[in-house]
Amino acid sequence: MTKKPTKKPLVAVLAVTALLLAGCSSSSEEAPATTPSPSQADAEPPSGDGRDYTGPELVGLTTDDFDVTVVTDELNYPWEVRESEGALILTEVAGTIAMVDHEDRFDRYEVDTSDPVMHDGGSGLMGLDLAEDFADSGTAYIYYTYEGDNGLTNRIAEVTFDGDSWEETQVLLDGIPGHNLYNGGRIAIGPDDHLYATTGWTSDNDVSQDLDSLAGKILRVNLDGSVPEDNPFDDSYVYSYGHRNPQGLAWDADGQLFSAEHGEAANDEINLITPGTNYGWPLAEGDDEQDGMETPYLSSGSDTWAPSGIAFAGDDLVVAALAAQILYVMNDEEQTVDPLFSSGERARTVLPYQDGIYVTSTNTSPRATEGSESVDRLLWIRPAS
Secondary structure (H helix, E strand, O other), X not given: OOOOOOOOOHHHHOOOOOOOOOOXXXXXXXXXXXXXXXOOOXXXXXXXXXXXXXXXXXXXXXXXXXXXXXXXXXXXXEEEEEEXXXXXXXXXXXXXXXXXXXXXXXXXXXXXXXOOOOOOOOOOEEEEEEOOOHHHHOEEEEEEEEEEOOEEEEEEEEEEEOOOOEEEEEEXXXXXXXXXXXXXXXXXXXXXXXXEEEOOOOOOOOHHHOOOOOOOEEEEEOOOOOOOOOOOOOOOOEEEEOOOEEEEEEXXXXXXXXXXXXXXXXXXXXXXXXXXXXXXXXXXXXXXXOOOOOOOOEEOOOOOOOEEEEEEEOOEEEEEEOOOOEEEEEEOOOOEEEEEEOOOOOEEEEEEEOOEEEEEEOOOOOOOOXXXXXXXXXXXXXXXX
């Protein structure tokens, strides 16, 4: 059942706190708890997008080097997590948004969308990003699946939170082909103030190479829903193509865009994305080389990661892996991804914040193995001092 808080101004709901969520529930026995973010009370709050991460370098750390707090275990198949002035905001695939505020209060809201959210397998309410002025305006952006005339269809929409409810206010991009597994689903506002979105191949071998299709692509959209004039293809949202099921987007300090992508049988990829580039699927995957197609920045080869959310924690790219049930950190010097942290759960997304990292698990996914954890959690992991 949807819960609503006592009505209060949005800026009060999202008030800044120095000790974010201190007093959350304790972690499991194998992960001793600690408070999440002991920064100075008068410090400016980090942006929450990883570029202001204040923790140590991550390459070389392992699970034993982290203290862990369970922020909440009340989630229902969470997909994305964002932060605004001390509040954590998470999408859940059934069409709800969960919020954990600075007073350790958990609330869940149904999102009022123009068509009902369709949660079928892995589809539903997925991507989320917040407008720069979200704390004042309540404006955010979502990526969700609904039942269209031609079956499952994905949409990017603007939504508004008024302190009491979440409501769709504008459709930015519609008609993205949907699927019960392969939808991409990640959205993120880039350093250029454009909205980027990943879309899946929908188990159709033709769409990823078809520039007239929005499936199997990374898209770039103006925040009013129009096509950016400097996109690589005339009058097209397509920014890059030849993708299978990309689910991660992150920019480094130099503004370079990276994406994480699921291969078909292993051959998962970390790609450095450049405009107008063809990343090969389904004609090439993994380290296959073909004329006119870009090989991955890194590939899993015969291993399976099933990478989902990615984010830069300072200069370190952190990768949440579903099948591998682990966080990896990219080691540029060795051109590898190294194990960083595992709680034995399907890691869906990561959010570096201050001196630690938030991690969501989706153990209730249809791809979860029998006997795995039956609850979904938000963890706060912080390198032990």
